[in-house]
Amino acid sequence: MKDKVVWITGASSGIGEALVYRYHQAGAKLIISSRNRDELFRVKGNCKNALHIHVLSLDLEQSPTLAQKATEALRIYGKIDILINCGGVSQRSLALETSAETEEKIMRVNFWGTVALSKAVIPAMIANGGGQVVCISSLVGKFGTRFRSAYSASKHALHGYFDSLRSEIADQNINITLACPGFIKTNVSINALTASGSAQNTMDESIKNGMEPAACAAKIYQAVKDRKEEVYIGGKEVKGVLFKRLFPLKFSKYMRTAKVT
Template structure:
């Protein structure tokens, strides 16, 4: 085992779970966070070195708890080297059908929850003059698609915030890596919020046929090790970033017809 410590939110499933197992297998100490304690215990027991995993139940919508949760996270192993933001919720609803309360919830969890926890951990990184923030954004953090308006907005906002943080904290040796996955085979669409705030409870075809979370975790591991600033992960859907940048008119026409759910 190494002395390196990674704190992962959203560690009870999907990309977060896969990253937890990847880092634990690589000898890192891992702090597992999510709302579901029983699922966190399952992930802990499935890790190659469960004795090097600690569980810290965390709700990203409860920002008042972030300071105390951060202090507890640090106490587990004496430090945190990497904070990997994988917690969040998605959306599957048209703008015209989505209640404003649902938009607010998506921003509260995906943006303000991530930003709030970052601000709680930042003094620890500054005091040690080292640390890495890793943010699981999305390809829709680079472009918007139908059915994901508020989700896309929350991810766009994360890019603006963390690009600024990276520039501000460069002298303190603090790294920021933005991960933009495309279709990854997780439960994200099943748990996605519909217009009235209830879960979709359906698996998108594109999601079901996407990259495995384990392969995604391997790519994330390499990106963090390589101190990459931003990485696109997925299949042909990643080309959308380049099409939008260089051929915005064409992209606008294509995205109207794209099968995104």
């Protein structure tokens, strides 16, 4: 990774923070982004010899501002080799009880923010001879569960969009990796939106007992290095992808009562 420039969103906590440490250790030059500037500087402060870690705060919900943020990012090192779209927000509410405003916010952050930022960066990657775009999706980007309707929709949308985009720019030396974590021990359930749009403020038992973020980051790092198109990460919940593919009706019935929080 020496002299490679990696831009990571959602870098102030969780998987994004763990990816910062992983890529810094590998020798990459980093741009780290999220809404929380103070937390970004905390993450930077945790890294030794952090000369090549640049903080650039942004809000993925404000997609009209992201083209300008991409311009600012490109000015820092003159290029971006890998864009890792890790920023996002989850959900813990029943579909029929969730306000349209909450659903729209989830889509703006998870889908439109990722799309806008990627479209702003990819032309510069192409002009530079190639690059890689990474989207941190979720296992619920492959199947739906209770309490995740809008969140699952936003992740499914990423797969549809970036699968299509991959086909369109395959001859431009742009690789696209979709990483699908399951239960990872982060604050994702604490920050998850309830029906009204407020944070849940509690940690799910499944998340509490999940994979450590550093272990998840290591698997994502390897998948990106290997230029995989998709990677599934987690514990036994990963088997759900194959379960649905082979036995869709049984899987549907199982998910009606499966513990997902």
